[in-house]
Ligand SMILES: *[C@@H]1O[C@H](CO)[C@@H](O)[C@H](O)[C@H]1NC(C)=O
């Protein structure tokens with residue numbers, strides 16, 4: 001098929017009109033024959049090659065049909081030019097706008113810098129000045145979470161577990177996954193389940209994205225049977241950690257609620273695993289006797305955690321999280337106890353809460369310049385018992401807490417209490433320090449936390465306060481209190497855990513300590 005195209009070219013000020021024939025040479029090019037030259041144009045008309053024609057002609061022709069012709073350099077700052085009939089359109093690089101992409105966009109107006117970092121717009125870019133703990137373009141990388149490690153979880157799916165508890169273990173691993181950076185430069189995670197036999201669910205390099213790992217956890221099947229811990233330990237060494245990266249920390253985290261079926265073999269396999277440079281962490285749920293076996297498996301009492309219930313699992317997280325920071329230590333803490341003294345708690349429950357506060361006060365080791373404590377109680381009205389300036393010794397605080405009373409006829413209003421806290425507590429005049437961590441320890445059953453109260457909670461969190469929740473009383477709103485806590489491991493269920501539980505205490509200690517990365 002031959003297409004003849006008649007093209008009329010108006011030259012300079014209509015001095016001359018040429019009628020020429022253009023005929024497609026092949027599919028790619030048109031060849032235009034002028035009186036004084038031959039011009040080859042590609043289909044879009046953009047790359048013209050003139051043979052024996054004068055420059056003036058070429059320029060006029062290409063300008064007419066090819067607005068994007070290179071000599072014009074229409075789009076600035078790396079923008080891409082598209083012909084659009086008699087005109088052109090620029091597709092700009094992300095940092096530029098305007099018809100010719102000549103206008104720099106001020107990215108700072110979109111608040112790209114996280115962690116309260118200041119933003120500096122530059123031509124074609126922007127910089128964030130990150131606080132020392134954070135790094136990355138937008139300060140989204142927490143240096144304290146940039147540890148490198150290869151971690152394999154060994155998850156008991158034996159008969160004693162049951163599908164619900166099995167799921168709780170996987171949720172716990174999910175929280176661990178969320179607390180580290182996943183990937184070949186950071187933490188790689190593998191998973192083995194075991195009952196009668198062991199099975200590799202996924203290897204270390206299988207998932208390089210957090211979201212994929214979390215999805216994979218959802219799909220692991222419960223498989224009842226005996227407790228073949230030895231097989232799992234063997235598999236961790238031979239099939240998973242054998243492929244771990246050179247010179248990174250290797251960790252096997254064993255989660256179980258039962259004694260192993262073959263004790264001798266378990267001890268033997270754990271020794272082999274430890275000898276291949278792997279640290280074993282044992283997490284036991286429920287049984288006292290289990291503790292003994294975990295001590296043998298890990299060969300290090302610091303790596304054994306036992307909790308009486310699954311709620312206690314989260315409290316272990318901060319202890320096994322892989323922190324690699326050297327910048328976020330040494331921060332003082334201003335600690336507010338916010339205690340529900342309303343009538344909905346029985347006297348004995350109330351005494352339990354008092355004891356909890358006494359325990360916390362004891363172990364935070366009031367080198368008081370490091371931790372300062374204030375106490376606000378609330379029923380229908382909030383009441384400040386003492387502020388951060390009042391007491392400088394543990395004993396004084398113990399004494400003051402000891403004589404607290406319930407307001408047994410009164411109904412709790414947390415919304416009002418939180419409003420009071422946001423206005424009056426973490427202020428300079430109350431002795432709070434603006435370079436301290438500000439932590440609220442809320443003790444309640446959570447039943448009065450409605451949408452209004454939640455707004456205050458989120459506002460407090462948004463302004464940098466960390467919230468630890470301690471559930472006390474009966475009829476506990478567990479999910480709500482878990483939500484109110486800044487992190488899942490900052491929720492404690494007093495009803496079940498009590499503060500005699502070593503893991504709970506040590507978690508609290510790491511939360512409030514002077515040298516910490518937790519908050
Ligand atoms: C913003 O960045 C530019 C270019 O990097 C730099 O010259 C300038 O000093 C920075 N301004 C501030 C306030 O940091």
Ligand SMILES: *[C@@H]1O[C@H](CO)[C@@H](O)[C@H](O)[C@H]1NC(C)=O
Pocket residue numbers: 413414415416
């Ligand atoms: C709780 O306090 C808030 C704020 O002062 C108030 O609006 C609300 O009505 C109170 N709720 C109850 C049940 O008294």
Ligand SMILES: *[C@@H]1O[C@H](CO)[C@@H](O)[C@H](O)[C@H]1NC(C)=O
Pocket residue numbers: 428434435
């Ligand atoms: C804390 O606040 C005081 C008084 O408002 C101020 O002088 C001081 O610079 C602040 N310190 C920090 C670290 O922000």
